[in-house]
Amino acid sequence: MRNGIVVLLFFFCFGAKAQQADSVRYIAVSSNKTTSVIFPSTIISIDRGSERIVVQKSIHNILRVKADSVFTDTTSLTVITSDGKLYAFLVHFSVVSSDLTIHLSKGAQIHKDTFLLALSQRVQQAKNLLHGIGNTEGGVRASMLGIYTTGELIICKLKLENNSSLSYEIGGVRVYSKERVTAKRRSSQERVVEPLLSLSQQTIVREKGVLVFTLIIPKPSLTNARSLRIDIAEKDGERNHSLSIVNRYLVNAILIH
Numbered sequence: 001m002r003n004g005i006v007v008l009l010f011f012f013c014f015g016a017k018a019q020q021a022d023s024v025r026y027i028a029v030s031s032n033k034t035t036s037v038i039f040p041s042t043i044i045s046i047d048r049g050s051e052r053i054v055v056q057k058s059i060h061n062i063l064r065v066k067a068d069s070v071f072t073d074t075t076s077l078t079v080i081t082s083d084g085k086l087y088a089f090l091v092h093f094s095v096v097s098s099d100l101t102i103h104l105s106k107g108a109q110i111h112k113d114t115f116l117l118a119l120s121q122r123v124q125q126a127k128n129l130l131h132g133i134g135n136t137e138g139g140v141r142a143s144m145l146g147i148y149t150t151g152e153l154i155i156c157k158l159k160l161e162n163n164s165s166l167s168y169e170i171g172g173v174r175v176y177s178k179e180r181v182t183a184k185r186r187s188s189q190e191r192v193v194e195p196l197l198s199l200s201q202q203t204i205v206r207e208k209g210v211l212v213f214t215l216i217i218p219k220p221s222l223t224n225a226r227s228l229r230i231d232i233a234e235k236d237g238e239r240n241h242s243l244s245i246v247n248r249y250l251v252n253a254i255l256i257h
Helices: 107-124 247-251
Strands: 002-005 021-029 035-038 043-048 053-059 062-067 075-081 086-093 101-103 134-137 140-149 153-162 168-179 190-193 197-199 209-218 226-234 241-245
Touching: 021 035, 021 062, 043 053, 053 075, 107 153, 107 197, 107 209, 134 241, 140 226, 140 241, 153 168, 153 226, 168 209, 226 247
Parallel strands: 002 209, 021 086, 035 101
Antiparallel strands: 035 062, 043 075, 053 062, 075 086, 134 140, 140 153, 153 209, 168 190, 168 226, 197 209, 226 241
16 A cells, blocks of 8 residues: 655755845645735845746735645745845645635734744654544545644544545545534534644655644634534545544644744
């Protein structure tokens, strides 16, 4: 069986005569949603590392970015603004969009992107400690390998194992939180949870292949005795999966620093 465990290793080198990038920023894009990047100054130059990402300057300091199609590697994007600054980005495709609006005038955004990426990579390499949460549809098994937390964030490590003779392409991943039904409240309340980051370079799991990926979710979305549900849909197919994680697994998530 071929193992397609995704461990992202980013290497980026860029030279310029007059400008120098302070740091490399991380952007996840999808083909059905547009991410708007707001710069503190007017955009004067844009360079794409690949035609698989589409960029458009809407007004003088806002750049719209999306994927033209699914791609499995990481590409670069560089932008120069009128104040002489060079912004370097690493762009990868994600089945779940990250932040749809990125304010580069806010320094906290840069640190947030770097922190989330490092956190997700750390969980990717962590030992799998959770068993028994999963289901199988059409020879493809989806399972939860571990639930981790920083105290403020929940990080879910998931696996797709394709035991069939047909490839499996992820069409979308949705996360929901559901309030526990009580005697006083017979109906349940379910709402969508927007992941802060979905880390996976792959969207296709080849026949007899395996894909491991992570989802990072904000802790406030999981209060009020709520359980969690993660739906994974097959693109143009019917092998859809739904994983239910009861509250006790969330409150006993493995603490990482």
